[in-house]
Amino acid sequence: MKEPFVIASWPSVPVEIVRAAGFRAVFVRGAPGPTPTADRHLEQGIFPGRLRHLVESALTGRLSDAARIVIPRTSDTDYKCFLYLRECVRRGVTSALPAVILFDLLQSCGAHVGAYDAARTRALLDELASISGRTPSADDLRQEIVRANAARAAARRLLAFRRIVPRVTGTEVFPLLAAFWELEPERYVAAVDGAASAFAKRSALRGPRVLLTGAPVDGPELHRAIESHGAIVVAEVGPWGSGAAGDEVRQHDDPIVALADKYRADAVGARTPAASIRHWTAGMLDDVDAVVVSLPPEDAVFGWDYPALRDMLQARGIPHVCLRGDQYQAPTAEEHAQLDAMISTASTLQEARHG
Amino acid sequence: MAEKQLDTTTAASAFQKQWFGDLRRRVFDERQPYALLQADVPFELFDLAGIPAVSNQWWASMIAAKRQAPQFFDAMDADGLHGDLCRYCSLGYASTRYPGAGEPPWGGLPTPRLLCARLTCDCIHRVFELWADAFGAELFEIDHPGAGDLPVRWWELGRHQWRELVEPHRLAFMVSTLESLVERLEAISGRAFDRNALRERLELVNQQEEVFDQVRQLIATAPECPVRMTEQITNVMATQWVRGSEWALAHARAFRDEVQQRVDAGVAACPGERARLMWVGAGLWHDTAFYTAFESSHRAVFVWSMYLAFGPDGYIRYGLDDPMAALASRTASFNEYLHNPPWAAEWIVHQAREHRISGALVLRPRSMKPAGTGRLFIERALEEAGIPVLPIEADVVDARAWDGDAARAGVRSFLETRVLQ
Numbered sequence: 130m131k132e133p134f135v136i137a138s139w140p141s142v143p144v145e146i147v148r149a150a151g152f153r154a155v156f157v158r159g160a161p162g163p164t165p166t167a168d169r170h171l172e173q174g175i176f177p178g179r180l181r182h183l184v185e186s187a188l189t190g191r192l193s194d195a196a197r198i199v200i201p202r203t204s205d206t207d208y209k210c211f212l213y214l215r216e217c218v219r220r221g222v223t224s225a226l227p228a229v230i231l232f233d234l235l236q237s238c239g240a241h242v243g244a245y246d247a248a249r250t251r252a253l254l255d256e257l258a259s260i261s262g263r264t265p266s267a268d269d270l271r272q273e274i275v276r277a278n279a280a281r282a283a284a285r286r287l288l289a290f291r292r293i294v295p296r297v298t299g300t301e302v303f304p305l306l307a308a309f310w311e312l313e314p315e316r317y318v319a320a321v322d323g324a325a326s327a328f329a330k331r332s333a334l335r336g337p338r339v340l341l342t343g344a345p346v347d348g349p350e351l352h353r354a355i356e357s358h359g360a361i362v363v364a365e366v367g368p369w370g371s372g373a374a375g376d377e378v379r380q381h382d383d384p385i386v387a388l389a390d391k392y393r394a395d396a397v398g399a400r401t402p403a404a405s406i407r408h409w410t411a412g413m414l415d416d417v418d419a420v421v422v423s424l425p426p427e428d429a430v431f432g433w434d435y436p437a438l439r440d441m442l443q444a445r446g447i448p449h450v451c452l453r454g455d456q457y458q459a460p461t462a463e464e465h466a467q468l469d470a471m472i473s474t475a476s477t478l479q480e481a482r483h484g
Numbered sequence: 485m486a487e488k489q490l491d492t493t494t495a496a497s498a499f500q501k502q503w504f505g506d507l508r509r510r511v512f513d514e515r516q517p518y519a520l521l522q523a524d525v526p527f528e529l530f531d532l533a534g535i536p537a538v539s540n541q542w543w544a545s546m547i548a549a550k551r552q553a554p555q556f557f558d559a560m561d562a563d564g565l566h567g568d569l570c571r572y573c574s575l576g577y578a579s580t581r582y583p584g585a586g587e588p589p590w591g592g593l594p595t596p597r598l599l600c601a602r603l604t605c606d607c608i609h610r611v612f613e614l615w616a617d618a619f620g621a622e623l624f625e626i627d628h629p630g631a632g633d634l635p636v637r638w639w640e641l642g643r644h645q646w647r648e649l650v651e652p653h654r655l656a657f658m659v660s661t662l663e664s665l666v667e668r669l670e671a672i673s674g675r676a677f678d679r680n681a682l683r684e685r686l687e688l689v690n691q692q693e694e695v696f697d698q699v700r701q702l703i704a705t706a707p708e709c710p711v712r713m714t715e716q717i718t719n720v721m722a723t724q725w726v727r728g729s730e731w732a733l734a735h736a737r738a739f740r741d742e743v744q745q746r747v748d749a750g751v752a753a754c755p756g757e758r759a760r761l762m763w764v765g766a767g768l769w770h771d772t773a774f775y776t777a778f779e780s781s782h783r784a785v786f787v788w789s790m791y792l793a794f795g796p797d798g799y800i801r802y803g804l805d806d807p808m809a810a811l812a813s814r815t816a817s818f819n820e821y822l823h824n825p826p827w828a829a830e831w832i833v834h835q836a837r838e839h840r841i842s843g844a845l846v847l848r849p850r851s852m853k854p855a856g857t858g859r860l861f862i863e864r865a866l867e868e869a870g871i872p873v874l875p876i877e878a879d880v881v882d883a884r885a886w887d888g889d890a891a892r893a894g895v896r897s898f899l900e901t902r903v904l905q
């Protein structure tokens with residue numbers, strides 16, 4: 130029998146909760162390719178690829194084995210996707226759909242948000258536990274936190290091979306970081322340890338170090354495009370890459386509260402407070418030579434951060450490029466030319482700095 | 485713009501001017517602290533605290549009506565804000581951030597004491613944070629919990645069973661957030677908040693919306709539409725911003741009486757009416773003449789927009805023993821009602837039937853992504869109910885890409901091929 134699993138639309142759904150309730154978490158990611166069934170319901174230019182693919186799979190019966198589809202309220206489009214799927218069920222557009230539930234995690238700094246999130250996290254656990262019939266104790270939850278924290282520590286070991294003197298390309302390491310979300314923690318730690326010992330033997334990679342920011346990516350396609358010009362992507366914003374590990378979840382508190390706090394602060398997405406992304410980005414700039422800002426056509430949020438970021442980069446003399454394409458499609462010839470120009474400027478600056 | 489048909493419309497416009505003049509006096513001359521609010525924030529709380537409030541959407545529509553929006557939008561483009569970002573909620577911000585780019589009405593907004601927004605669309609946090617920063621002012625955010633469950637025919641529950649309308653945890657969150665807001669307002673104004681006054685205010689809001697409900701009934705049932713949609717909007721909006729005030733209630737009644745007189749006398753907005761149209765979405769503020777452009781040629785009149793219709797269904801709350809909870813229940817789900825399935829589509833079809841609508845024009849907002857969601861569900865539901873739909877691609881305040889002639893030609897052909905056969 131297949132292991133029971135839950136589909137989630139963004140890694141702001143706590144894996145610890147899903148696992149403690151007896152499920153494996155499967156997170157949706159985007160892909161190239163058409164989504165004709167989803168296109169009947171999802172307006173053009175608004176929903177990211179991952180949600181179009183989620184709806185396509187849902188409406189064509191490919192998710193019928195999942196125990197639940199969990200949609201976090203960590204972006205407006207995720208929330209709308211939840212409402213649309215429920216409406217499709219109500220209107221009989223599809224019947225082969227597992228129940229769709231909203232995980233209403235708020236991310237603002239309001240005084241009552243923390244308590245609200247903890248209660249919603251509790252409700253998610255209760256809902257999942259009611260299906261599996263496995264109600265975890267606080268100690269069971271702590272156990273899952275300890276396991277996931279071990280995997281986080283492993284992911285941080287990978288990050289060390291990217292900072293300052295990189296030994297691994299972004300294209301190579303991104304899938305390893307992303308695997309944090311889906312692999313069992315022990316298997317994840319083993320996989321990372323294997324990779325890390327190989328990376329440790331490598332010599333330093335040459336080429337300008339690039340930070341990929343803007344809208345978080347969920348695949349390494351942009352890394353590949355950037356690195357084809359001789360640069361190394363050493364960090365990217367978002368929970369699939371550099372942010373996969375984030376801070377440890379507190380192990381000695383109420384586990385529900387600790388998890389709610391962790392995911393509210395760390396699951397970077399469209400509703401993460403701008404100041405926290407700004408802070409993270411500023412902290413990265415000491416160790417990069419160039420910045421690529423990805424603002425895909427459906428972006429309604431991260432573009433607002435751009436003027437301040439551009440001013441900061443200009444003040445520090447760090448070259449940058451803005452890409453407006455879809456992350457799953459190859460950049461245009463013009464964008465490649467821009468990348469090429471940025472990277473040669475960055476190389477020149479890098480050489481000047483290091484003599 | 486077409487000539488005003490109702491005296492109350494002229495009075496509403498005059499009141500708006502006087503109201504802003506008054507606001508300017510209070511803010512500039514008397515240096516009273518004022519608040520800058522997103523339209524869906526409960527204004528009543530500010531008014532009861534004695535803090536004058538300006539709505540972002542109203543300010544944006546003023547800038548657009550003065551034809552200054554393109555200049556500010558150009559400044560945003562030039563500063564690297566890409567063209568797919570919302571250009572409605574952000575127009576006011578642009579008028580502050582790029583002061584030299586255009587001439588905002590009345591010399592522009594002075595620095596508010598507080599900005600306040602509900603975090604509905606993802607970008608609201610960004611826009612208001614940038615705006616607060618540009619002013620160097622404080623921002624209070626009201627987060628927006630998602631509705632996991634909402635009754636489909638919400639308008640039937642809102643008045644008497646509003647506690648069933650919003651899930652208890654969302655309602656509790658909204659109440660505690662509004663309580664925190666009240667604490668801030670008390671600190672700013674130095675006045676204790678008066679809950680009885682809130683109850684009285686909400687009772688007056690109920691009365692005002694009951695009057696608008698009567699107007700809506702008159703419009704829906706009169707043989708021909710007695711008042712143009714644009715004039716409905718002017719009258720409603722002038723009172724909405726000061727809802728529950730003496731003036732608002734008196735004006736709502738005067739408006740109703742005038743509409744009643746027109747109905748009694750058989751006066752129509754467009755005599756010989758042949759097509760009754762509904763406008764779904766925010767108003768096209770930069771081209772309001774669009775809404776009267778098909779009257780003489782096709783006897784087609786815009787009868788319905790959400791602006792009048794939403795008041796009675798969205799605002800009335802009976803049973804005010806806990807006025808803050810009533811207010812919170814009203815505030816919690818605005819956007820769901822207006823945009824999202826199933827609530828928006830069900831309501832709009834219901835309204836279309838009540839108003840004997842023969843064709844619907846549905847806004848496809850170009851840069852307002854979140855407002856564009858739910859549109860396909862609405863369009864499909866209307867068509868399934870036998871109401872032909874014409875999507876109109878436009879930006880409500882950004883006139884730069886608007887081809888008014890082409891849009892009018894599209895409507896004429898829609899009327900001829902789908903509505904008037």
Ligand code: SF4
Nearest residue numbers: 570572573605852855
């Ligand atoms: S969609 Fe509408 S409410 Fe949302 S940010 Fe844009 S203009 Fe504002």
Ligand code: SF4
Nearest residue numbers: 523766819822852855
């Ligand atoms: S009508 Fe919609 S788009 Fe406009 S302000 Fe309200 S919620 Fe935003």
